[in-house]
Amino acid sequence: MRKRKRCPPIPKSLDLPGGPVPVEVVSRKKMQEWADKGEELFGYFHEAERRISILGTMSTSAQWRTLWHEWAHALFQDTGLSNGMNLATEESLCDAISSGLMRVWHG
Numbered sequence: 001m002r003k004r005k006r007c008p009p010i011p012k013s014l015d016l017p018g019g020p021v022p023v024e025v026v027s028r029k030k031m032q033e034w035a036d037k038g039e040e041l042f043g044y045f046h047e048a049e050r051r052i053s054i055l056g057t058m059s060t061s062a063q064w065r066t067l068w069h070e071w072a073h074a075l076f077q078d079t080g081l082s083n084g085m086n087l088a089t090e091e092s093l094c095d096a097i098s099s100g101l102m103r104v105w106h107g
Contacts, residue, residue: 007060007106014071018050018078023067025056042066045073064106068098 013020031053035041043066044053052070054063072094076082082090 007064016078023052026053031055043070045070065098068101069094072097
């Protein structure tokens with residue numbers, strides 16, 4: 001059985017094909033500003049600003065899983081994969097990618 005690696009702190013930015021994407025860890029109150037009514041967000045990729053926000057009240061492991069999910073959204077935008085993709089499919093792919101990256105990078 002593999003020993004789970006300890007997750008490092010969330011980075012301040014990530015490099016993607018379209019350039020660097022700043023990453024910020026925010027409060028629940030701030031995160032809810034971007035949520036639709038009744039929706040609970042754990043992370044958010046701001047397309048126009050090319051910025052990722054991550055909810056800071058989660059464990060470091062949950063923050064990383066969310067970061068990888070939002071990173072996938074940014075990657076899809078940068079590579080054009082999100083063009084014509086419906087939201088449900090994109091969310092499912094982002095979940096799959098974040099789960100895979102968590103296993104590879106964080107054990």
